[in-house]
Amino acid sequence: MIHAAPTPPEGRGPLARREARLAWGLLLPTILIVAAVVVVPLLAIFWISVKPIGLADLRPPAPIAREALRGSGDELRIQYRVRNSSRSEIVSDVTLSDILPPGLEARPVDPRCVVDGRSIFCDLGDFEGGRRETLDFPVVLSGDRDAAEEAAEGSEPVLTGSADNILTNLEFTGENFARVFDGDEFRSVLYVTLFYTVVGTVGALLVGLFAAMLLNKSFRGQGVLRGLYLFPYVAPVIAVAFTWVILFDPFSGSANALLVRMGVAENAINFFGERPLALIMVTVFEIWRYFPLSFLFILARMQSIDEDMYEAADMDGASPFQKFWYLSLPQLLGILSVLFLLRFIWTFNKFDDIFLLTGGNAGTRTLTVNVYEQAFAVSNIGAGAAVAVVIFGCLLIFSIFFFRVMSREEGL
Amino acid sequence: MSFLRRGFATAALLGALWMVVASIVVAVAMSFATGLPLTPSVAMSLAWGAALAMAFLAARRMGGRPALAALLAAGLVPALAPFGSLSAGPAVSAPAAGAAAVLLSCAFAFPIRSILGGVAPGPQTRHVFEAAVIRFLTGFGYVFFTAIVVIPFYVMVMTSLKNQAELLQNPLDFGIDLSKGWDLFRSYAELMTDFNFGSYLWTSFYVSVLTVLLTLSFSIPGAYAVARLRFRGRKAFSRSILLIYMVPMIVLALPIYIAFSVAGLRNSILGIVLIYPVTTIPVALYMLQGYFRGLPAEVEEAGLMDGLSRLRVIWKITLPLSLPALASVSLYVFMIAWNEFLLAFMLLDDPSKFTLTRGVAMLNSSEVPRQHLMAGSVIATVPIMALFLGLERFMTKGLTAGSVKG
Secondary structure (H helix, E strand, O other): OOOOOOOOOOOOOHHHHHHHHHHHHHHHHHHHHHHHHHHHHHHHHHHHHOOOOOHHHHOOOOEEEEEEEEOOHHHOEEEEEEEEOOOOOOEEEEEEEEEOOOOEEEOOOOOOEEEEOOEEEEEEEEEOOOOEEEEEEEEEEOOOHHHHHHHHHHOOOEEEEEEOOOOOOOOOOOHHHHHHOOHHHHHHHHHHHHHHHHHHHHHHHHHHHHHHHHHOOOOOOHHHHHHHHOHHHHOOHHHHHHHHHHHOOOOOOHHHHHHHHOOOOOOOOOOOOOOOHHHHHHHHHHHHHHHHHHHHHHHHHHOOOOHHHHHHHHHOOOOHHHHHHHHHHHHHHHHHHHHHHHHHHHHHHOOHHHHHHOOOOOOOOOHHHHHHHHHHHOOOHHHHHHHHHHHHHHHHHHHHHHHHHHHHOOOO | OOOOOEHHHHHHHHHHHHHHHHHHHHHHHHHHHHOOOEEEOHHHHHHHHHHHHHHHHHHHHHOHHHHHHHHHHHOOHHHHOOOOOEEEOOOOOHHHHHHHHHHHHHHHHHHHHHHOOOOOOOEOOHHHHHHHHHHHHHHHHHHHHHHHHHHHHHHHHHHHOOOHHHHHHOOOOOOOOHHHHHHHHHHHHHHHHHOOHHHHHHHHHHHHHHHHHHHHHHHHHHHHHHHHOOOOOHHHHHHHHHHHOOOOHHHHHHHHHHHHHHHOOOOOHHHHHHHHHHHHHHHHHHHHHHHHHHOOHHHHHHHHHOOOOHHHHHHHHHHHHOHHHHHHHHHHHHHHHHHOOHHHHHHOOOHHHOOHHHHHHHHOOOOOOHHHHHHHHHHHHHHHHHHHHHOHHHHHHHHHHOOOOO
16 A cells, blocks of 8 residues: 655635635734824825926915894894905815804895895805905894804804816926926035935944944943943934034034134034035934944944954964954844944934024035925925935935845844 | 063153043033132153153052052142143132142042052063053043033023122133122022023923823833834834834924915914824834833733633733833933923924923023023923933833934
8 A cells, every 4th residue: 555645735825815804804903003103194295296386385265254243223234255265276176154043044136046035045056266255144134243243153154166276287397306306406406415425324334433432332321321321312313403503603603613612613603504514414314323323333243243253363372453353343244234334324314403403504505405495485385395305216226226235234 | 562561661651641530620620610820731740750650660569559649649740840740820720729639639649549450560462451441441431531520500590599790700611609699590590580490490390291192102002012013014013103203303393394384373382282182192102012022922822711802901001011111201201392392493483381491492592691591591400301311211212112203
């Protein structure tokens, strides 16, 4: 008798399917919320970047009305002042409906309106931009006038009308991108971004490496120093950025007073207001604030390097610098490259720091600051979105590199 | 190089450089503490440092202790002599100059003794030379890093305790007049009463706590699924988390601003509480899945064998085992939410609904004196620092696990 060799089951069994279902169930809330807040805005950015839209267009044109009780006696009337909120866009099919408070009864006068006791309904047709209209209805009062007036003015009339919304219509423009890529300005923004990103990243890595070497030994107070060196990163950016601004203030900053007194500088230096010094200072701030992160990662990696290797090197007579150069550095290369890429991307994305230090003035406008500048300072949301699209494009290129290196250096 | 490795040359080189460090440190420290003008001279420091260190090396043959005592005594000279490495202006009184001299002598003598530890006169091996250089660099590193970290925070705190007139009169004088008593904290009292900072503190606090809770409730199930369960697209999913974590906030802030304007969520705490967790969920998910992967799967499998459902396993086994990781992640998320500035700045305009960072940003105007701005910064910094120092172990772990988000 020959028994068939047992074969593993093929395909996905019911157990595997159930597991996959559970996994998707657990992930669903996260996927939904991230899609709503990350993916949809990203798509929106692409949409907005090709539309001619300014900050003021965010409120779509709509009819607005004010209600008031005017006159007295036989002249008593209820008045609606209707207008188009936009000065340029047309609002079509405007209707007004309202219910008068008890004690007031309106009589019909306007042919566009249907009045039935206390209820009023008007079909006012199209309102072109800036049009205003006043509607009067004679009313009969039974009861206290003041109470009726208060009640009438307290109840808002309901207005409807359809307007062309710039956010949803099909009007497109290439103007935004043309504006973003506009010659000199774009080149300078690109240069500033590159300088800030490359120097800031490399600087933070080197300074972090130095700090990690200092603390890679156990002595009393090592924990205290490690905690202290993390301060710049842990403190709120707004607090440390303003402290730097005040410390380097050209008129009453301590740093300037110190430099002048020590004879390093003749006059006070406007650290955050002069080209190219402002860019250098902003980069130094970046290094100062983020060296703790690289230091923490490098230190964690250093402490996991095998001690035996160093003992072997000692036996072979390697000097301290040789040990660093030939043993430690190759061991750290992996974490350094991952850190470099990650920090590169995040420095590229950095907005708060520069915005708080210089507001993007004095030659420190990076791409991210440019988004804000275009969208809010110049009030051109479309152009801001176009810059954001450029940033997103760069980001995609970086992340391809990142995942290449990451798969090689798995285990960060 | 071989010339530098002779004992005296090494001593001269390192002594000269260390004197420069010591003079600058003493001058800056004295200036910041008392506002007195002291001027370090680099050239003179180099000369004095080289001479003193060489003399010390020669004297050490007589014995370590007398040599150190002699160095301490001789170290007083560079601060007091006419061509010293540290010159005091005419405004500096004799006791202050004396104090500076003692400080400088100590700041030079003790470190130089340990830097030149194994160095003897005559040719030295490469080992001895490099070890001395490394000791010098280590000392310099401690001084350098401590200074760059401490000075801004010192300036922040001290500025908040002064008033406008004192600040303009001598920007270097950070000494405080203790006789003023509680009046020193006037900026803080004014912030709390006139600027509503008490309510901002509370808003920031509960927004951060809510953010932590919401983030955890979304990211724990998600992280577990990515770490433990097998399903198609798992790898793609964990990559896209990282990718999302890289999208800059400013790119998202623009459409969020538009959507919130249209939906009427701008200027509401609800909007902030809705948006903060989304910025932290990817980070938290990424950190937690790393930790869940490290947990032994056998324990969970034993639970499954005993008839617990997956959800019960998560609740009864995985979560209790990962409490330290949950603490790290919570702290990290709390820190992100507490320090968040961009969204609060763009979405909140109504001073009654500000978070703390938005409140501090409001103080940055020419009408508000800057001790108020600094007091606001201190108020924003102190709670997160207290939390950080109290739970540093968790925090550093959270930061290392949380990748490198800036």
